Amino acid sequence: MTQPAAAPQDPKPTATGHGPVADAQGLLFGSAMAAFGITILTHLGLVTGQTAGLAVILSYLTGWSFGPIFFVVNLPFYWLGYRRMGLRFVLKTFIAVALLSLLSKVLPGQIAFATLTPWAGAILFGCVTGAGLLALFRHGASLGGIGILALYLQERTGFRAGWTQLVFDGCLFLVAAFLLPFDRFIWSLLGAVVVNIVIAINHRRDWYVAT
Template identity: 50%
Template sequence: MANADGQKTPVGFWASASDRHSIAEDIQGIAAGSMLAALGVTMLASAELLIGGTAGLGFLLRYSTGLSFGLVFFSLNLPFYWLAYRRLGLAFTVKTFSAVAFTSVLTEVLPAFITFETLHPVVAALFGGLLIGTGMLALFRHRASLGGFGILALYLQERAGWRAGFVQLALDLLVLALSFFVATPFVIVCSIVAAATLNLTLAINHRTDRYIVR
């Protein structure tokens, strides 16, 4: 944003502008988004549900092999950083890497501090999907994502005008189709509810023409 003299308003660690976040705001936004997403993942895992995207692939591998979700989720996202760097820039890539790493760590740590004695799968689907979607919304607004399909969805929204939520929903349904090999029909239905809640949260609330801060 330019001031009255035509010069851009400086943005530093604390100072921000109307069209750009400060570094401190980015750190807070990425941390908050990652924390919300990790809590949502914890709820889904407690109810043994799945979700779409690389997180869904992480759940599939966790349930079928017993591997750590955090490690699998972090590893699955590695190939997408090149696309992020080439298409969306270094800043986006660094922020996304930080968000994925923090979320991966939190998903491993939270179960030691948070347990659910009673958690109905439908409740887990609705609240877990909403938490992950809200977390991703916070990350999107700070020019970051949870990697994987989120990078592709955000790229297509910016380049082709396709709504990120709907793009990710289509990709997520492909992942959920694989869940038929490891889950019961009821779990699959609840997982679809979680994916729909997540992506509708993004589709309704994330539009680049309404929120343009960088």
């Protein structure tokens, strides 16, 4: 009896267990969610942590666009990513950073907020950005910068990526405290905490079993 043909599969699966098509949509989804989060953040005049937070602060201080600053700030971290996480990880991260840099320039012209209170925006930013980062992590990428270091430490020591990022964010927010009005500082801190809680709770390698 003739056996039924096997269902088509995504060719050449990567080390994450996902194939190129799955990885492509994961990178696009993760970058788009992060760009949407940045759109919310900059609309409210808030900041965040990690290298994105550094890029946001520099964009406020200089008047330059977030996207190009974010792209340049991440460049020094690719060597660490290559040495510690491999070429595939660095290439995916480079693509994700480039997508975020591009989308963060495009989305503000496509989205308008009739009403968006700071506390609601901070929580929404944290949720969508956390979801975007989780998608990128699951597909073997990050948004560069401290994310590369955080993933490396989690792979090597088991210390959660979210907690590493929270420590870095604490240092960055010490600087932001002197630059922002108190209310915007508090709402910014809330958004960063939500991002890192989402990652710390949900980013577990044993939950990611691709089939």
